[in-house]
Amino acid sequence: TTITFIQPDGRSRSLALADGTSLMQGATGAGLDGIVAECGGNAMCATCHVYVDEAWAGRLPPRSDEEDALLDGAAAERLPTSRLSCQITVTPDLDGLVVRLPDRQI
Ligand code: FES
Numbered sequence: 439t440t441i442t443f444i445q446p447d448g449r450s451r452s453l454a455l456a457d458g459t460s461l462m463q464g465a466t467g468a469g470l471d472g473i474v475a476e477c478g479g480n481a482m483c484a485t486c487h488v489y490v491d492e493a494w495a496g497r498l499p500p501r502s503d504e505e506d507a508l509l510d511g512a513a514a515e516r517l518p519t520s521r522l523s524c525q526i527t528v529t530p531d532l533d534g535l536v537v538r539l540p541d542r543q544i
Pocket of ligand 1: 462474475476477478479480481482483484485486508522523524525
């Protein structure tokens, strides 16, 4: 499943990620800059914040209450399309998903 990550400076990288992993695991495993993931994917840190492309925002499973609360504490501005990348599981339906990275995670 191919996911494209766009850095704040506009550089983009498309990664082929294994289904069943989280976006965060896939991105950090590939050495992508811009995701810190301090808590290791346990929905406790909000340092894996991403902005989902508007076209995709309604096509992802909704946020849990936990994710929603944590996003309020994210370092970069929270937008309507903000998500925690550790809470998004890669599935074949997400092929072509585009996410933008915030300018900071801490
Ligand atoms: Fe900590 Fe996602 S890695 S909330």
